[in-house]
Amino acid sequence: MTRRQLLNSTGTGFGMIGLANLLAADSASLNPKAPHYAATAKQVIFLFLNGAPSQVDTFDPKPALTKYHGQPIPGDYPKAKQERGTLMQSPFPFKRYGKSGLEISDLFTKTAQHADEMCVIRSMHTDLPAHAQGILQMNSGRIIPGFPSWGAWLTYGLGSENKNLPGFIAMCAGVPDVGPQLWSSAFLPSIYQGTYVPTDEFSPEKMIQHIRSRGGTPAEQAKRVELWQKLNQIQLQQSGPDAQLEGRIQSMEVAYRMQSEALDAFDVDKETLAVRERYGVVGQRDSTEMKIKSATRDGDFARGCLVARRLIERGVRAVQVYFGNDKPWDSHHDILVHRKLAQQADQPIAALISDLKASGLLKETLIIIGGEFGRRPWTEVAGRINVQNGRNHNNEGFTTVLVGGGVKGGMAYGATDDFGYQSVEKKVHVHDLHATVLHLMGLEHTRLTYPYSGRDFRLTDVAGNIVHDIIA
Numbered sequence: 001m002t003r004r005q006l007l008n009s010t011g012t013g014f015g016m017i018g019l020a021n022l023l024a025a026d027s028a029s030l031n032p033k034a035p036h037y038a039a040t041a042k043q044v045i046f047l048f049l050n051g052a053p054s055q056v057d058t059f060d061p062k063p064a065l066t067k068y069h070g071q072p073i074p075g076d077y078p079k080a081k082q083e084r085g086t087l088m089q090s091p092f093p094f095k096r097y098g099k100s101g102l103e104i105s106d107l108f109t110k111t112a113q114h115a116d117e118m119c120v121i122r123s124m125h126t127d128l129p130a131h132a133q134g135i136l137q138m139n140s141g142r143i144i145p146g147f148p149s150w151g152a153w154l155t156y157g158l159g160s161e162n163k164n165l166p167g168f169i170a171m172c173a174g175v176p177d178v179g180p181q182l183w184s185s186a187f188l189p190s191i192y193q194g195t196y197v198p199t200d201e202f203s204p205e206k207m208i209q210h211i212r213s214r215g216g217t218p219a220e221q222a223k224r225v226e227l228w229q230k231l232n233q234i235q236l237q238q239s240g241p242d243a244q245l246e247g248r249i250q251s252m253e254v255a256y257r258m259q260s261e262a263l264d265a266f267d268v269d270k271e272t273l274a275v276r277e278r279y280g281v282v283g284q285r286d287s288t289e290m291k292i293k294s295a296t297r298d299g300d301f302a303r304g305c306l307v308a309r310r311l312i313e314r315g316v317r318a319v320q321v322y323f324g325n326d327k328p329w330d331s332h333h334d335i336l337v338h339r340k341l342a343q344q345a346d347q348p349i350a351a352l353i354s355d356l357k358a359s360g361l362l363k364e365t366l367i368i369i370g371g372e373f374g375r376r377p378w379t380e381v382a383g384r385i386n387v388q389n390g391r392n393h394n395n396e397g398f399t400t401v402l403v404g405g406g407v408k409g410g411m412a413y414g415a416t417d418d419f420g421y422q423s424v425e426k427k428v429h430v431h432d433l434h435a436t437v438l439h440l441m442g443l444e445h446t447r448l449t450y451p452y453s454g455r456d457f458r459l460t461d462v463a464g465n466i467v468h469d470i471i472a
Contacts, residue, residue: 028189030167032159035442040406040472041366042161044154044437045308046320047349049341050135050176051329054090054375054391055399056420057338060122061094061103064418065377073378073419080421085378087419088389091336100410107342110350111369116410117353117362119402119470123414123423126373126430129393131177131327134372137430141459145181148450150434151318152185152192153459156450157443161315164261166195168318169311173200173300174325183320187452194320197266199304204266265314268306278354279306280347300324305348309355312365329371332380333390353403366405366440374398377419397423400433406440408472428467435464440471 056062069089073080092105098115111118126137133143140147148156151168160167170183183194201207264270268281282299304321311319323329323345331337349369356362375391375398397416403409414426435445438459445464449456 028191030155030160030163030191032161033157035158036444036447037442039440039442040364041404041440041442042364043312043316043361044151044318044366044368044405044441045312045352046150046318046368047305047308047345047352047370048138048176048320048322049329049345049369049371050322050324051327051331052131052134052371052373052375052393052398053329053341054331054335054338055122055394055397055416056375056377057090057092057335058105058107058342059103059120059399059401059412060416060420061105062090062377062416062418062420065089065420068419073421077421080376080378083376083378083392084381085376085392087377088335088379088391091389092338098410102410102412107338108346108349110346111353113350114353114357114403117357117403118409118411119407120412121400121402121414121428121433121467121470122397122412122416123425123427124370124374124398124400124430124433125423125427126395129373129395131330131372131393134393134395135176135178135182135327138370138372139182140184140186141431141434141461145178145184146186147457148186148188148192148459149181149183149194150437150459151183151194151320152188153438153448154318154441154443155192156185156188157438157448158317158441160317162261165265165311165314165316167316168192168194168320169197169316170194170320170322171197171199171304171307172322172324173198173304176322176325177327187457188450194318197307199300199307199321204263207266208262261314265310266307268303268310271306276306278347279303279351280344281306299344301344302348302351305352309352312356312361313359331375331390332392333387335375335389335391356404362404364405366407366437367403368400368437369403370398370400374420377421394421397421400428402470406472407470411470413467413470426469429463431460431464432467434459436467436470439466 056065065087066089068087070086073087092107094103094105096103097112100116102115102118104112126134127143128134136145137143139149155167176182183196185193197207268276280299280302301323308319308321329341356365373393373395376394380387380390380392397420414428415424416422417424438445438448445458445460449458
């Protein structure tokens with residue numbers, strides 16, 4: 001006899017009634033849920049530049065690097081002395097943009113046209129300067145695997161507006177460092193798991209494999225689904241409420257319903273040629289407008305940004321677009337590689353912001369732009385071969401950019417030291433960032449909890465402060 005059966009058969013079933021109420025409170029569902037309070041944002045797009053872009057070469061100008069170029073960093077910086085590098089000025093000039101005069105390097109000149117919508121947090125910091133731990137913490141709040149990702153927490157807290165698509169979708173050309181753990185639901189019910197979609201595929205059928213049933217007609221498939229639902233309901237009646245089983249049932253139901261909408265959502269060739277060119281997307285077919293050039297990998301991130309816009313338009317709650325396989329922005333050997341990477345990132349980011357702004361969706365869509373940490377302001381020397389103008393990892397001070405969703409535009413928040421190494425003013429830890437994102441979505445981060453293994457877990461662990469100064 002199971003514990004549930006015992007509770008159901010003793011004490012006239014009052015124990016089972018209490019257990020059912022407890023489990024029902026955590027019933028897994030993608031149905032829309034009310035936020036804790038009025039939200040300024042309804043959806044999130046996280047454009048993740050995996051590999052760690054350099055803050056002093058993108059959004060955090062440091063004139064002192066020019067002044068002391070080629071010299072050891074002055075002052076007490078033990079890590080700099082240990083690594084024996086010399087300060088290196090940015091090879092990318094900065095310029096002021098917009099009415100706000102926000103300074104941005106020429107790596108992101110197109111994105112910079114939206115300077116007055118951008119909130120540049122220049123005082124970010126995380127716990128460790130290692131890629132695996134850094135990317136895990138930026139995505140799940142922890143430096144070790146086994147915890148739910150930010151998108152899983154969002155869909156757990158708010159559900160989704162579209163029943164025919166997953167609530168959380170993660171896209172990448174290849175697989176970023178760490179891999180599926182980055183969009184995992186971990187101990188949350190599986191319905192909140194992120195759905196991975198490869199952006200280096202052109203056909204929607206290949207982007208979402210096995211989306212079509214190979215056996216029988218649609219009517220026959222519908223009968224099979226109906227049978228599975230009945231069998232699952234019998235199981236639930238026998239075992240009592242089970243959040244994990246309910247999550248699996250809903251996941252299968254979403255997969256079934258995706259056949260009607262997912263292929264359309266991921267088909268960027270349904271956009272006009274002008275739109276695709278504006279994002280920098282490379283198409284797969286010959287169109288009546290012109291013959292599209294042959295496929296290259298350069299348009300993978302652009303395709304992800306365009307698909308992200310199409311998903312947001314369809315009510316998907318959380319979308320993440322990784323820049324590419326493994327960690328492309330990890331420029332240890334030569335920071336000039338950032339030029340080529342930015343050429344692939346700048347145009348689609350700018351196009352995405354433009355489109356969301358034009359449609360009015362930017363007001364309720366929060367865009368996050370950044371990587372797992374930043375890079376040192378001095379040259380890398382120790383332990384590397386063929387190094388020229390490279391920069392090592394830097395978790396003590398880096399930049400994350402927020403756009404839309406109720407944040408103040410045209411502002412730089414916080415600061416690193418004169419050389420862009422350590423956050424020294426209005427420091428923002430990743431827990432603070434997560435707390436602020438949840439707040440913008442109408443969720444109090446200390447209340448968004450899930451009971452597991454004897455304690456209540458949350459995205460921000462036992463820390464996190466909302467950065468109220470950046471909220472409009």
